[in-house]
Amino acid sequence: MKRIVLWLMSTVTVLVLVFGYHTSTSSTATAAGGRSSLAGPLTGGTGAVPGSAAAPTSGSGSGPSAAGSSPSAGSAAAASPTAGTSATSGTVTGDVAQTRWGPVQVQLTVTSGKITDVAVVQYPNGNGRDQEINSQALPILIQETVQAQNAQIDMVSGATVTSDGYLQSLQSALDRAGL
Amino acid sequence: MTHPEAVSDQPRPPGRYVQHVMGMPISLALRGRHTDDAAALAAWTDVMDVLRAVDRVFSTYRADSYISRLGRGEIGLEDCPPEVAEVFALGAAAEHDSGGAFSIRLPGPDGRLVLDPSGVVKGWAVERAAASLRGLAETDFCLSAGGDMTCRTLDPGALPWRIGVEDPADPRRILAVVPVFTGAVATSGTAHRGGHLVDARTGEAPAGVASVTVVAGSLTSADVDATAAFAHGPGAARWLETRPARSGLVVWEDGTTTTVAPVLPAR
Numbered sequence: 083m084k085r086i087v088l089w090l091m092s093t094v095t096v097l098v099l100v101f102g103y104h105t106s107t108s109s110t111a112t113a114a115g116g117r118s119s120l121a122g123p124l125t126g127g128t129g130a131v132p133g134s135a136a137a138p139t140s141g142s143g144s145g146p147s148a149a150g151s152s153p154s155a156g157s158a159a160a161a162s163p164t165a166g167t168s169a170t171s172g173t174v175t176g177d178v179a180q181t182r183w184g185p186v187q188v189q190l191t192v193t194s195g196k197i198t199d200v201a202v203v204q205y206p207n208g209n210g211r212d213q214e215i216n217s218q219a220l221p222i223l224i225q226e227t228v229q230a231q232n233a234q235i236d237m238v239s240g241a242t243v244t245s246d247g248y249l250q251s252l253q254s255a256l257d258r259a260g261l
Numbered sequence: 262m263t264h265p266e267a268v269s270d271q272p273r274p275p276g277r278y279v280q281h282v283m284g285m286p287i288s289l290a291l292r293g294r295h296t297d298d299a300a301a302l303a304a305w306t307d308v309m310d311v312l313r314a315v316d317r318v319f320s321t322y323r324a325d326s327y328i329s330r331l332g333r334g335e336i337g338l339e340d341c342p343p344e345v346a347e348v349f350a351l352g353a354a355a356e357h358d359s360g361g362a363f364s365i366r367l368p369g370p371d372g373r374l375v376l377d378p379s380g381v382v383k384g385w386a387v388e389r390a391a392a393s394l395r396g397l398a399e400t401d402f403c404l405s406a407g408g409d410m411t412c413r414t415l416d417p418g419a420l421p422w423r424i425g426v427e428d429p430a431d432p433r434r435i436l437a438v439v440p441v442f443t444g445a446v447a448t449s450g451t452a453h454r455g456g457h458l459v460d461a462r463t464g465e466a467p468a469g470v471a472s473v474t475v476v477a478g479s480l481t482s483a484d485v486d487a488t489a490a491f492a493h494g495p496g497a498a499r500w501l502e503t504r505p506a507r508s509g510l511v512v513w514e515d516g517t518t519t520t521v522a523p524v525l526p527a528r
Contacts, residue, residue: 125319217442219476221426221437221510221520235438236275236290240408240427241450241472252425252433253405257279257288 276401278305282312283320283383285407293416294399301400307393308404315386318342321377332376339405351481352381359445359489359500361462368464384484385448391480409487411480414442429512436518437474437510445480449473449487450512460492467494468514475501477508482507 240252248254278289289308290375291360295301318341319328327341338346352365365378377416387406394402395413403412403422412422418494424446425435439446451458460467473490477483486507498519511519 219439219441220508221439223437234426235423237405237410238425239446239448245281259276
């Protein structure tokens with residue numbers, strides 16, 4: 083199991099190196115592709131994951147040429163690692179890697195050059211539980227603990243909040259703020 | 262159903278709903294097409310009806326619930342609604358997967374085993390209740406029951422739901438954020454209720470760990486695994502690492518943390 087983690091991390095590292103380019107946040111092709119694969123359950127082993135395998139290169143169809151001319155052309159830029167640009171934010175879906183467990187594909191969210199999220203969008207077929215990976219997201223530590231209001235959160239996960247304690251809770255503040 | 266542009270063109274603040282059942286607050290956030298119309302209200306009413314019905318069957322605080330009567334030996338499993346067997350099956354699977362650290366039969370003060378399926382019921386019930394929300398066309402939701410939630414995102418232009426993970430040492434603060442499009446987040450800990458979580462193998466409160474947050478595809482899995490990982494005490498992160506299709510965050514008693522990345526399952 084440890085080796086698998088190492089493998090994942092090294093894959094992530096490679097992906098970072100490969101995709102250390104400017105991904106415009108307006109790259110709807112990447113965003114939509116990644117998201118639909120996150121939202122929908124994986125189906126079959128035929129690479130039929132909607133948008134995932136195709137995400138880095140498909141998008142608008144005008145991909146490769148656009149990439150050549152404009153490094154900010156969203157997902158199509160995956161083909162050309164224009165690593166010079168320093169400001170990197172966006173979502174990157176890696177190529178499908180064949181492992182001895184089956185095909186695996188990793189998606190990274192990069193914010194200001196740092197990985198803020200790692201998701202596995204394609205996963206080897208196995209029992210039903212495996213398919214849950216498609217909605218996986220990694221908790222991102224906040225360096226200095228902040229008030230919820232400053233962290234832009236929708237809900238709070240914590241040790242079971244009772245009705246008695248609710249009024250003092252962060253969740254209560256969020257619920258009221260949203261009303 | 263035929264107006265997808267109506268969803269993404271005008272981002273509105275999410276519709277928010279709160280009610281209490283099972284002694285805990287149920288919070289719902291809706292965004293997209295149905296946030297505050299009749300369909301949204303009907304779905305929210307359904308959610309609460311399902312949770313109240315579950316409470317009537319499974320509550321260990323109600324003397325007349327099926328679970329309480331079952332625990333006293335007044336009735337058998339065959340006398341209960343089929344959901345009871347379903348929950349017991351989930352509990353048995355969780356007990357097996359956790360090496361016995363999790364169980365729906367917990368040692369009571371006198372050492373006798375007490376039937377308490379609440380470690381399974383909550384996540385399962387919320388997923389069940391969310392079924393009516395899944396019927397809302399072009400609508401994203403995040404449904405939380407006392408700090409454990411299940412989320413859905415359909416809108417391809419939407420941001421993920423941002424789930425803050427509470428600091429067990431100071432519940433007014435958050436330690437981490439989990440961005441979830443579709444999936445579930447559950448946290449087990451002792452911050453609000455004191456030591457109600459025990460290692461089922463010993464009946465003792467686990468040592469060294471302050472809270473465990475688990476991210477999974479369904480809240481049924483996330484909730485059970487958070488409880489089971491917490492029950493492992495110092496081995497919480499190590500156990501969670503062995504679980505397929507889970508990620509999470511373990512906060513230790515000394516304030517340090519361990520982030521658990523999703524791993525591939527061993528065949």
